[in-house]
Amino acid sequence: MKRYLAIYRLTARNSLIREMNFKLNFLLWMVVELLWFLGQLAFIEVLYGQVDEIAGWSKWQVVTLVGVHQIVSQLFQAFFYVNLAALPELVRTGRLDLMLTLPVDAQFAVSTRQVSFDSLVNSLVGVGIVTFAMMKLGTVPGPMQLALFAVAVPFGVAVHYAVMFGLSCMSFWFIRAQSFIHGYFNLFHIGRYPEAVFGGVFRFIFTWLIPIILVSNVPAKVLARPFESPFAGLATLATATVLVLVATRALWLLGLRRYGSASS
Amino acid sequence: MTATLAKYLKVFNVGAQNTFVYRWNFILRSVFGIVPLIGTIYLWRAMFGADPGRQLSGYTYSQLILYFAMSIFVENLVTPTDDEWQIAGEIRDGKMSFLLLKPVNYLAYRFTLYASYRLLYTAVLLPGIALIFFVLREHITLPAHGMTWLAFAASTGLAALIQFFIAYALAMLAFWILEISTVVFIVFSIEYFLSGLVFPLDMLPPWLAAFVKWTPFPYELYFPVQVFMERVGGRDLAIGLAIQAGWVVVMWLLAVGLWRLGLRRYQAVGG
Numbered sequence: 001m002k003r004y005l006a007i008y009r010l011t012a013r014n015s016l017i018r019e020m021n022f023k024l025n026f027l028l029w030m031v032v033e034l035l036w037f038l039g040q041l042a043f044i045e046v047l048y049g050q051v052d053e054i055a056g057w058s059k060w061q062v063v064t065l066v067g068v069h070q071i072v073s074q075l076f077q078a079f080f081y082v083n084l085a086a087l088p089e090l091v092r093t094g095r096l097d098l099m100l101t102l103p104v105d106a107q108f109a110v111s112t113r114q115v116s117f118d119s120l121v122n123s124l125v126g127v128g129i130v131t132f133a134m135m136k137l138g139t140v141p142g143p144m145q146l147a148l149f150a151v152a153v154p155f156g157v158a159v160h161y162a163v164m165f166g167l168s169c170m171s172f173w174f175i176r177a178q179s180f181i182h183g184y185f186n187l188f189h190i191g192r193y194p195e196a197v198f199g200g201v202f203r204f205i206f207t208w209l210i211p212i213i214l215v216s217n218v219p220a221k222v223l224a225r226p227f228e229s230p231f232a233g234l235a236t237l238a239t240a241t242v243l244v245l246v247a248t249r250a251l252w253l254l255g256l257r258r259y260g261s262a263s264s
Numbered sequence: 265m266t267a268t269l270a271k272y273l274k275v276f277n278v279g280a281q282n283t284f285v286y287r288w289n290f291i292l293r294s295v296f297g298i299v300p301l302i303g304t305i306y307l308w309r310a311m312f313g314a315d316p317g318r319q320l321s322g323y324t325y326s327q328l329i330l331y332f333a334m335s336i337f338v339e340n341l342v343t344p345t346d347d348e349w350q351i352a353g354e355i356r357d358g359k360m361s362f363l364l365l366k367p368v369n370y371l372a373y374r375f376t377l378y379a380s381y382r383l384l385y386t387a388v389l390l391p392g393i394a395l396i397f398f399v400l401r402e403h404i405t406l407p408a409h410g411m412t413w414l415a416f417a418a419s420t421g422l423a424a425l426i427q428f429f430i431a432y433a434l435a436m437l438a439f440w441i442l443e444i445s446t447v448v449f450i451v452f453s454i455e456y457f458l459s460g461l462v463f464p465l466d467m468l469p470p471w472l473a474a475f476v477k478w479t480p481f482p483y484e485l486y487f488p489v490q491v492f493m494e495r496v497g498g499r500d501l502a503i504g505l506a507i508q509a510g511w512v513v514v515m516w517l518l519a520v521g522l523w524r525l526g527l528r529r530y531q532a533v534g535g
Contacts, residue, residue, distance in 0.1 A: 032446060035453045042457065045461050046467050047311065047463075048471070055337060170408070173290065179296070180292065182293055183293075190300060194310075197310035
């Protein structure tokens with residue numbers, strides 16, 4: 001474990017140095033993310049220009065949800081996104097060989113090659129929005145709420161990780177896995193909606209098979225809807241997270257058995 | 265003339281074959297593309313809540329469903345998926361030298377490829393789109409007037425031209441900068457919200473809607489859908505089509521202008 005932490009510290013340091021070499025690009029990516037985020041807030045403004053509540057959620061509760069979604073997804077992007085998005089290319093070119101020969105677990109090696117610091121900054125924007133929305137709601141979270149929030153967020157990041165990892169692993173079977181990576185953004189697109197709007201078969205699919213609607217909803221409800229008991233949601237999120245992590249690990253191992261390197 | 269036509273037909277054919285090779289890619293992309301539509305439908309259903317008979321900004325629930333279904337259809341038909349990256353790649357990797365030697369006009373060459381990608385892509389997806397419309401059939405109403413179809417076709421064609429020229433102009437930046445992706449994504453995020461993909465633009469506050477009306481973005485998607493739904497007609501339809509045509513010309517001039525400037529700077533790197 002200690003060895004993994006040491007390796008990870010070096011990776012993070014290298015990433016920071018590399019990103020500082022491209023300061024303009026770093027800043028421009030932050031502009032992209034900021035525009036995107038502003039667009040979402042404008043969307044909420046439009047929605048609540050039409051109605052006063054959506055499935056029992058008020059405007060600032062939904063803003064909290066979108067802020068939490070920003071925190072969770074940007075944390076995922078900071079630590080894992082670039083690495084997982086690069087996996088199909090590693091498989092296609094056969095450079096995955098190198099990862100497999102390293103004296104660490106290959107899934108770890110593939111998942112932690114670099115850290116994106118611009119995403120970390122963007123997750124702080126999410127923290128700012130959540131704080132602002134909480135002030136508008138007039139609620140101050142107690143220590144218990146903050147603790148539950150701190151537990152729920154890593155589960156959310158883990159779900160993002162597992163789903164994206166599963167999609168990237170498809171590259172063992174399909175040469176052009178680019179569409180799967182697109183799929184990640186399409187899937188998590190709906191993670192920003194209050195879970196109460198979903199029903200029927202899709203509610204089941206997106207809660208248990210691909211647990212994307214819980215990811216932001218569970219931590220957001222802890223903060224913005226303290227009158228609801230959070231424990232059922234947390235238990236569901238934790239169970240679904242473990243399931244999806246185990247399933248994608250199995251998929252990865254299955255894929256590795258198929259992998260035959262490219263050139264050799 | 266016939267020779268020219270035959271030449272570009274060949275290009276069209278090559279583009280179509282390329283698209284067909286990656287058909288699974290397209291099918292997957294559209295399967296995932298349905299997920300946001302599912303979310304959108306659930307969200308708006310919750311918006312209408314206990315009173316599904318009411319109207320929001322002049323839309324009934326069914327009209328909103330039709331709006332989003334048509335948006336997805338038009339988006340698939342006209343939005344370039346890969347073109348800007350391919351063009352930028354050809355500039356950056358020095359492949360342009362090879363293409364410059366060919367007896368084709370580069371813009372016409374790229375447009376032919378774009379047209380064949382879009383048409384084949386839509387053809388491959390047609391069963392899926394038909395299925396979506398079948399599932400949502402109780403919300404779908406077709407235009408009442410025959411002329412609407414004509415206006416819709418014209419407007420969709422103009423939308424395709426605007427989208428293509430914007431993508432082309434963006435790709436031209438590769439003559440000056442190595443990495444165009446940030447600029448592409450900045451434009452893309454503005455297009456995403458102001459083309460009407462996320463919500464109908466007449467839900468914007470009136471002062472903002474009045475401003476947005478003069479930008480190119482609504483004419484990339486929102487306007488053709490409005491035409492199809494017969495929410496715009498008569499004088500407004502004529503004005504809208506005129507603004508749309510105006511933006512086609514502006515974007516075409518921009519695309520051609522940047523190409524000429526870029527060529528002067530162009531040095532084939534490693535070509």
